Amino acid sequence: MSILVDEKTRVVVQGITGREGTFHTTQMLAYGTAVAAGVTPGKKGQKVEGVPVFNTVHEAVKNEGVNASCIFVPPLFAADAIMESASEGVEVIVCITEGIPVLDMVKVASFLQNTKAVLIGPNCPGIICPGKTKVGIMPGHIHRPGHVGVISRSGTLTYEVVDQLTRAGFGQSTCIGIGGDPIIGTTFIDHLARFKEDPETQGVVLIGEIGGSAEEEAALYIQNEFRKPVIGFIAGQTAPPGKRMGHAGAIISGGKGKAEDKVQALESAGITVVRNLGRLGETALEIMGKG
Amino acid sequence: MKLHEFQAKQIFKDYGIPVPEGKVASSPQQALNAAKELNGPPWVVKAQVHAGGRGKGGGVRVVRSLEEVKNAAAQILDKPLVTKQTGPQGKRVYQVLVEQGVEIDRELYMAMVVDRSRARPVMVFSQQGGMEIEEVAARSPELVLQQFVDPGVGWMPFQSRALAYSLDPLPTPETLKEIITIMGNLYKVFISLDCSLAEINPLVITKQGHALAIDAKISIDDNALSRHKDLQALDDPREKDPLDAKAAKYNLNYIRLGGNIGAMVNGAGLAMATMDVIKLAGAEPANFLDVGGGASEEMVRRGFEIILEDENVKAVLINIFGGILRCDVLARGILAAAEKMEINVPLIVRLEGTNVEEGRRILKESNLKFLVANTMAEAAELVTRQVSQ
Numbered sequence: 155m156s157i158l159v160d161e162k163t164r165v166v167v168q169g170i171t172g173r174e175g176t177f178h179t180t181q182m183l184a185y186g187t188a189v190a191a192g193v194t195p196g197k198k199g200q201k202v203e204g205v206p207v208f209n210t211v212h213e214a215v216k217n218e219g220v221n222a223s224c225i226f227v228p229p230l231f232a233a234d235a236i237m238e239s240a241s242e243g244v245e246v247i248v249c250i251t252e253g254i255p256v257l258d259m260v261k262v263a264s265f266l267q268n269t270k271a272v273l274i275g276p277n278c279p280g281i282i283c284p285g286k287t288k289v290g291i292m293p294g295h296i297h298r299p300g301h302v303g304v305i306s307r308s309g310t311l312t313y314e315v316v317d318q319l320t321r322a323g324f325g326q327s328t329c330i331g332i333g334g335d336p337i338i339g340t341t342f343i344d345h346l347a348r349f350k351e352d353p354e355t356q357g358v359v360l361i362g363e364i365g366g367s368a369e370e371e372a373a374l375y376i377q378n379e380f381r382k383p384v385i386g387f388i389a390g391q392t393a394p395p396g397k398r399m400g401h402a403g404a405i406i407s408g409g410k411g412k413a414e415d416k417v418q419a420l421e422s423a424g425i426t427v428v429r430n431l432g433r434l435g436e437t438a439l440e441i442m443g444k445g
Numbered sequence: 446m447k448l449h450e451f452q453a454k455q456i457f458k459d460y461g462i463p464v465p466e467g468k469v470a471s472s473p474q475q476a477l478n479a480a481k482e483l484n485g486p487p488w489v490v491k492a493q494v495h496a497g498g499r500g501k502g503g504g505v506r507v508v509r510s511l512e513e514v515k516n517a518a519a520q521i522l523d524k525p526l527v528t529k530q531t532g533p534q535g536k537r538v539y540q541v542l543v544e545q546g547v548e549i550d551r552e553l554y555m556a557m558v559v560d561r562s563r564a565r566p567v568m569v570f571s572q573q574g575g576m577e578i579e580e581v582a583a584r585s586p587e588l589v590l591q592q593f594v595d596p597g598v599g600w601m602p603f604q605s606r607a608l609a610y611s612l613d614p615l616p617t618p619e620t621l622k623e624i625i626t627i628m629g630n631l632y633k634v635f636i637s638l639d640c641s642l643a644e645i646n647p648l649v650i651t652k653q654g655h656a657l658a659i660d661a662k663i664s665i666d667d668n669a670l671s672r673h674k675d676l677q678a679l680d681d682p683r684e685k686d687p688l689d690a691k692a693a694k695y696n697l698n699y700i701r702l703g704g705n706i707g708a709m710v711n712g713a714g715l716a717m718a719t720m721d722v723i724k725l726a727g728a729e730p731a732n733f734l735d736v737g738g739g740a741s742e743e744m745v746r747r748g749f750e751i752i753l754e755d756e757n758v759k760a761v762l763i764n765i766f767g768g769i770l771r772c773d774v775l776a777r778g779i780l781a782a783a784e785k786m787e788i789n790v791p792l793i794v795r796l797e798g799t800n801v802e803e804g805r806r807i808l809k810e811s812n813l814k815f816l817v818a819n820t821m822a823e824a825a826e827l828v829t830r831q832v833s834q
Binding site: 230261399 | 530565566667668671672698715717766768
């Protein structure tokens with residue numbers, strides 16, 4: 155099993171005719187993802203890598219029965235694209251777009267409360283169930299099917315972690331990049347709750363970074379509710395306060411969001427925290443046994 | 446993007462939030478002329494610089510004669526302003542704001558920000574103004590009140606009342622009305638301009654019973670700037686580190702940090718983790734540099750140049766996990782930079798991911814001298830070795 159998506163998931167790519175949309179449609183198809191439709195307003199009738207393009211998500215749902223979306227729409231139009239998919243009943247929405255204004259995401263978050271959609275991202279690499287499907291932009295070849303769940307606020311940092319896991323002999327059940335923005339659709343706790351119910355997932359690696367309090371909230375949840383082994387890592391131990399470290403959400407402000415506070419919150423919840431990223435693979439071997 | 450106080454106050458004025466009469470000056474003479482046109486004494490001369498803690502650093506002076514206005518402006522403009530936020534080297538001040546003085550009865554705090562976990566704008570209000578709100582929150586949390594905004598309906602009058610009627614003692618009805626109007630207007634500023642912060646600290650009640658914003662802080666969400674052409678003109682590039690500004694020109698995420706190990710990484714999270722590894726290896730990172738997921742050869746070259754322009758840099762660690770960014774593109778970018786400038790510091794390269802074989806081959810077959818690390822652990826070891834030599 156895996157969480158949220160699997161080999162039966164039918165994906166619509168919003169913004170499929172753009173450079174990024176086309177490139178990653180090709181990559182997803184190569185990985186085996188069922189990319190069933192694309193949407194670019196005004197481009198109905200075209201095909202991208204054999205995938206039919208529609209003007210609206212409504213048409214894509216009606217004609218191709220898509221139930222997940224992957225969004226590559228430019229930042230100022232992305233909030234609209236998320237809401238379009240959600241209003242058409244698309245269940246899993248992965249928004250790759252980086253740079254969406256925060257107040258647009260405020261509207262999205264409020265809008266989604268009245269839908270059944272699960273939003274992953276924005277500003278994220280997406281979700282992959284190794285060997286089954288990937289809805290996103292991560293390099294597929296570093297993943298292996300297996301029993302470790304990965305949840306992360308970052309992109310390439312997740313690849314690094316997954317690579318170390320794979321080399322140490324640990325495959326992954328599902329890897330989710332939840333996004334580096336201040337307001338994201340789903341957070342650590344949402345996915346921990348799914349991993350808790352997934353019999354195939356035997357342990358979780360949680361990758362956080364400075365800014366906000368999502369890691370502290372996750373620590374509390376794990377302490378109270380989560381019984382599978384968890385390994386944590388927090389990026390930004392050397393980040394200076396008041397500076398945005400690349401991700402819009404990665405900022406220490408008003409003395410809050412420091413790496414050390416997050417590490418302590420995780421450790422006091424009984425979670426093993428890796429301080430040196432180079433040692434993640436071996437720590438996994440110590441905590442989760444043989445891969 | 447941060448605005449200067451005088452820019453924020455102009456916006457406040459446009460949105461019906463009262464501010465003291467004032468004028469901007471870039472020289473002591475201009476400051477003197479400004480004061481002559483304003484009512485006074487007293488006057489207040491305030492450094493216009495993107496740094497908190499101006500008052501304690503001597504950047505805000507209350508003066509009682511025209512002679513003093515000129516002297517205060519000269520002193521502020523003459524040498525860098527040092528506050529707890531600028532570091533010991535301080536920050537040069539290019540402009541001062543001259544305002545007419547105000548007789549203060551009470552100091553309040555009012556601000557609007559976005560609450561991340563609730564995904565809503567929130568107004569923060571306190572009758573304990575004039576100091577940093579984090580300090581108030583730490584000392585007397587019951588004095589910090591919050592009202593969250595439902596994005597579907599916006600700011601409602603009951604929310605203003607809930608905050609304003611908490612004041613103890615209660616101001617006169619006229620004053621309360623002014624405060625309530627300011628709350629509604631601050632919300633309008635926040636939403637209309639895509640702010641990430643709109644803060645009035647302090648919002649004073651004058652001896653005459655009027656509410657007045659005597660300080661103003663506005664930050665605009667950088668992601669929303671492209672739909673606010675008029676606000677883009679308010680950017681002051683003099684406030685940025687020159688290397689930071691150069692990096693921004695090439696769409697690179699670069700932050701100068703002052704250490705001695707330069708780092709070039711793709712992806713913000715991995716870049717932060719690489720900085721941490723450098724520190725754990727016993728060195729200090731010179732910078733944060735995320736060349737981005739889809740960096741071009743040109744961006745890699747510019748990024749590498751910017752790292753080497755920092756004279757503190759004694760070694761460079763390149764840590765790339767190719768996903769969208771292919772390792773061969775990265776390798777060509779480094780060689781393009783190396784052709785144009787002399788590299789006198791050791792170079793440690795760790796490449797992994799998409800097209801890694803091709804990337805390694807390109808580097809190996811060039812004249813470039815560099816050390817290879819296969820994993821992050823190895824990269825850290827090599828950094829330690831460089832530092833101890």
